[in-house]
Each structure stands twice: as C-alpha cells, then as structure tokens.
Amino acid sequence: MGRSVSPKRAVKPARPSYILDEQIGFVLRQVWQRHATIFAREIGINLTPTQWAAVSKLAETGPCSQNLLGRLTAMDVATIKGVIDRLTARGLTETSPDPEDGRRLLVSLTRAGQQVAEKAAPNALAISRETLAPLDAKERETLIALLDKLR
Amino acid sequence: MGRSVSPKRAVKPARPSYILDEQIGFVLRQVWQRHATIFAREIGINLTPTQWAAVSKLAETGPCSQNLLGRLTAMDVATIKGVIDRLTARGLTETSPDPEDGRRLLVSLTRAGQQVAEKAAPNALAISRETLAPLDAKERETLIALLDKLR
DNA sequence: AAGATACCGTTTGTGTACAAACGTGCAAGC
C-alpha cells in the first residue's frame, strides 16, 4: 500500500469504485427489512409476511393446489411446503388430496383461517401505508410503477 | 355459496378489499428475489449477496469490529457472526481481538479476500445494472431516490 | 472505588429461501 496506483497529480484518495450503499440490491434489502419490521409490529396476529401472503392469497382465490399457491405467492416449492405445514399446525389451513389429480395437494383456509384473513386485512393495508408513509401520493404511485417493471 | 352477500343490484363480484399483488411488501420481495437470482448467476465467485456486502464493505472501510460491520451492512449481530464465520472458514476474512477494547472482535480481509473484492466488484456493478435494466436512466435515478426515503 | 449503564459477542430457536435429488402421477406420442 502507500503510494497510489496513479501518481499523476495530487492525492485525492480515489473514491472506491464500488459503494455498497448506492447499489440497488443493498437498498432493496434494507427497505424490505424496514417493511418486515413494521409488519411484525402491526399485523396483530402472529403471522410472518410470508404466511400472510399465503393466507390472503387463499382468501382471494379460494382453495388451490399447494404448488399453484406457491407460484401465486412467489414461493419456492420447499418454502410453500414449510409455510403450509406451519399454518396447518396452527389450524389456519387444511390440506386434502385432489380427487381429480393424484399429484396435487389441495390447500384451503379453515374457518379460523378465514377469520384471521378478515381480521388482519385492515392491518395489512395499514402496514402498506406505513411502509410508504415517507412518500407523498404521487411518489407512491411512481415507486409502485417502477418496481412493477422490475418484478 | 351461490347467492351473493349483497343482492342489491346486479352481481359485480365485489373486488376483494386486499389484493396481495398490489402491496408494496409483496412487490419488494419479488424484486429482491429477482435481484438475488441475477446476483447468484453473475457474481462469478461463489458468494451470496450478504457475504458480498460484508466483503465489499470491508474493502471500503478497512478492518473494523464485527458489530460495526454488521451495522454498516444492515445485518443482525447473529447474522453477521454467521457470515464472518463462513468467510473466515473460506479464508477470505480473518479475526483478531481488538487490543484497545476487549469487547471487540476485529475483522479484516485476507489477501485472498482483497483479491476477491477486486475481482468481483465489476461483476457486482454489472449485477446492479442488469437489475435496473428494465428502466431508463431517468427512471433508475427516480427509483433509487424514492427507495432511499424508505430505508 | 463501586455501582449502574451501555456495548460487544455468542448461543439457541424459529422461519424464510433456494438448489438438488427423489418418487409418483398424468398426459401425449407413437
């Protein structure tokens, strides 16, 4: 170390070429973390963002196969299995073999699961609002539109 | 099922109040997932985004305590420990007790770690570019600025 | 000097997240 790479003129300690804090991936991770923190505090019932995704999507679509539910909620097959296992253990979902297709495992909300979905939906909306609170209405719209292009 | 809840007029199957796909948290998770996929494919050396964050931050700042490094890279104390353990096992980092403060564990890049940092930096920049490729220059700037407000 | 307080690192436990390999069921083609 010591002498710089290019001794051209004075020193000016060459801004490093890679600044972590300016990289989109790092920023995304932090924004996601902030959202997850808000979520954990505000969702009310004890649910993770991932579990809520599964529950609310089931409430939207009605019963569907575990695999399809995974695609609809952007979860890996191994991930959705774990999520459904835990939700089922808590009595929020139940599973049954699909009579029409021996490969499929049908997943549906139990009565308790439906109640949770209804009860938590307003909280989930509030969480979305709080996550976006630092932005004004126009900025929120712009952000969503831009992120949508990157999905 | 069958008859709807509110028989007022015609049917118009009441758009559910909570649409997962429109929620900022769900979108963030998906964009992050896409970025992680690009990262895994393009980083060259076998490093996770998190590990790269630690390595590149160490390259930026020089040796620092494990705890501070965790804060600089937005990692929990337990997370940064695991990351440094794995990097050290691979010979990219090394640790030593801080002679000036018995609580601290100093973390630094090894020679191999520095080489990895230099070699991977261009790839990491390319990954950022590819992640943002669906946007034009102005949009990229806007997105970063908006996300920055949500950190 | 002694005690209160804050900081640092470790450990344990739970929950995503994904790759890879495996076995089974369905459907399309010959």
Add this chain to the structure above:
DNA sequence: GCTTGCACGTTTGTACACAAACGGTATCTT
C-alpha cells in the same frame, strides 16, 4: 398398450434474518 416427458410434492442441506437470553467488558456517575 407403452414410453417419454412433464408436473407435483417431499426431503436434505446450506444460508440469511431476527428475537431473546447470557456473560464479559468498557464507561460513566456518584
């Protein structure tokens, strides 16, 4: 028929991510 290919679910292994509890160290206050 039968094979070939694809879809579906499961299991294993690795790696974040965070809460909570613990013990050791430094610093601040009295």
